[in-house]
Amino acid sequence: MSTATLDRPRVNSTAPFTARPRPSQPAHVIRDDAEAITVAHRLAAEFRTESALRDREGLLPLSELDAYSQSGLWGINVPKAYGGAGVSYATLAQVIRILAEGDSSLAQITQNHLALVAHIGLDGTPAQQAELFGLVLQGIRFGNAFSEKNSKNVAAFETTFKIEGDTAVVNGQKFYTTGALLAHIVPIVTVDPLEGKGYLAFADRNADGLTVLNDWSSFGQRTTASGSIQIVDVRVPLSRLVPVAAFDRPTAAGAISQIIQAAIDGGIAAGAIAETIAFVKNRSRPWIDSGKETAAEDPFTISAIGDLTLRLHAAEALLERAGRAIDLALAEPNEATVNAATLATAEAKVLTTEAAIAATNKLFELAGTRSTLAEHNLDRHWRNARVHTLHDPVRWKYYHLGNYHLNGVHAPRHAWS
Template structure:
């Protein structure tokens, strides 16, 4: 498989929609097949990841290969023609891709979250329609968060009823994947302040996506500002997202656990590059009396610690994913709380590991690892940026309140 990147448009410019794939996407049928395809793609994605980060090159061809591979539809239920693979497999796939290129690992996160929400709250006719689109290779971006609001859950974007469609108005930011999506799910409020997903066509009149993502990390997540000026969305594509949090459901931990998988991938890449650099480029310290950096007992201990925490994080991510599978199969207050708690634990460990590993890289590899030619700072930039999605200090509070006081976690997309 050979993939090539295309350069991005001018920064700050409105970006036209991309064409949908001419051929339907592959449909994966087994867990082993999903993992094998993810590994094959990751090998290709890793080759240009540093250059894409350095020059902020959009991964258009890589993204097409990714979504056409069938990996974006592995959570579609079997009753609608999908593979309905486990979240254990799904999150292993995301970690594999994120290790190769964490921006590519992050892009499908909201797509997969919306697929889960459709399963939970959409009408049967909508499920049939939308899951068929996903299986063909349609990519969902997102237009959820808004810049400058008091809290992440405060929305000003609204929709009004216009018969067979609704009309959406507002402005969004942090719209990961929206630049090269085929559809853009928009969180918009009705006249009762309830949040819906209005899944607009990327080329809909009045929907503008601006390339103004300027973060120092996760630079090619295809994010930016989304402007919604009287955008028409058919009611077939209007999903009552708020219902996913009125009664216990796994929708929240689904959104969260994929973030943890991305952080695990970032950490793995940083640890692998640390080991390679120490073995091939770093010098032994002057007082060590050693010939090679890889003989340094302090370095050996530090690598052992990182690998131990990496394996523990991966194991807990599997536990959280299995709890999510259980909560989907048997939704209820306790099964969902167990999924939320395990996901919070995984999020804490993967966040702390990704920050530690990307810091430790420079300490162990030495000064020459900071040279621009290596671009190893991308690991720290990616980890520091991605782990800001939700503060793990609040995860500790969720865990303590659950174990000490028997209080279930709050019900929203960040829990």
């Protein structure tokens, strides 16, 4: 651990934070699914090294994020027609799960970027697709200015724009802006007050009037820097105003957003199980009544590890199944294929949530009291699972699944379904 590492900017700081520089050279372009998975494993191993330190000290992952976006993984769902790999969404989910096992905060920073890349493909004009996909392949990171803290619900937006010449002038406030602090471009969800239609305004991170605050204070997913944004007369060229219309017709947009969330939770579960196994084998003592020489020989511990592994593998299988359903919905968009993708992804989200909560709870039960010591910072797994699984409550997933199978009612089409 170097002094330079500890000198990094920290989360929830009042110190001014300027926009990150754009990459000095183009990002690597990943060519296929196999390469994406290989790169993900390499980066996850690197990210895991100081993940506990970054969480404990609240250090923003600046160099790690640069390595991540330059690796080409931020462009893997750019269509092949525009120079990307156009990977299967089963592969994309596997990539995010692998990365989240290394550091779930870094994996989450990508979530909105990848969903936005998909949205550009669904709602952007050919000219917008050519420009924005080109930027992604160069290594430009999209942030997120979507949710609002004080609106009636997650789909109610008070951020609006007016048109002046060839420019949209945007005003509003945003919260839960994962990725925006460290982005190069911040897409803002904004509403035309006259027609009530939603748009994405792709604003430069350093645009006048756009202030991204480093005020994320959650106890979990700490280094995502998911704070707030103030938007005062931010000017965005009309050419970068993309309609939000994908939910008005059958598309896989909602399922794409959700499968990435589910993959993050699957990665948290995998990381916690790996930490549990390592701690039990190397640090824990056997319980006095077991009669065993090592904690790893305790029959109840062995059984619990088997149960957790089974749950994780079931969740991973549903992630792959959901990814294939999304691929089909993209290739053949209609009510049936989109609903099937939505429900398959909902099932994956339920199981990854349950696996993450179970694994991060069992970690301490199986590893013992010494696993709670601050020096290990293993509670970060539970904190991360508890916070991230609050994204899109699974109680509603059960409802939509049951309502379809019992009553034939399709799941709603939106980013949280």
